[in-house]
Amino acid sequence: MKTVLMLLGVAAMAPSFAFGCACSAVPADAAVAVVSADKQAPARHPLKGVVVDVMADRSALLVKHEEIPGVMKAMTMLLTVDEAGLKAAKKGEAVTGMLVRKADGWWLEDVNAATVATDAARADS
Ligand SMILES: [Cu+2]
Known part of the structure; x- marks a missing residue:
């Protein structure tokens, strides 16, 4: 009985997670990428987006990107870049x-x- 109640509790909580930042939903894929990194380079996914802000002090760009099928939904997120990327x-x-x-x-x-x-770029402008 206790198990059933716990399962119900988990099921009831699930929807609230579904609406969180999709970044937090990614770690399942990320874990796979980290594991496979031992034998091969991590997966690279083509990204298209708009630069919301250039954060040179953090070597990062705030990017509003389109959906990357199988990786993450369209969202705005911080992405680390190298010096050339910043420029x-x-x-x-x-x-x-x-x-x-x-x-x-x-x-x-x-x-x-x-x-x-x-x-x-066209969305919410
Ligand atoms: Cu993202």
Whole structure:
């Protein structure tokens, strides 16, 4: 009986998690990426989005990105970038790159200023 009540409790709580930041829903995939990193490079996912802010002091970009099928929904999130990425990105402009899950979080590599407006750019502007 106690088990049944616990299961019900979990089921009742589940919907509240479903609406949280999709970033927190990703670790299942991320764990796989970390495990596979022993034998091969982590998966890289093409990303399209808009630079909401360039945070040079954190070596990061705040990016509003489109859905990345099988990885994460469209959202705004902080992505770590290298020096070249910081220089390539411009606040308010479209950007493309490769999303990579690393031990210290999500990175955006091969950052390029996009020439074509993205779906994310058109949304809520
Ligand atoms: Cu995201």
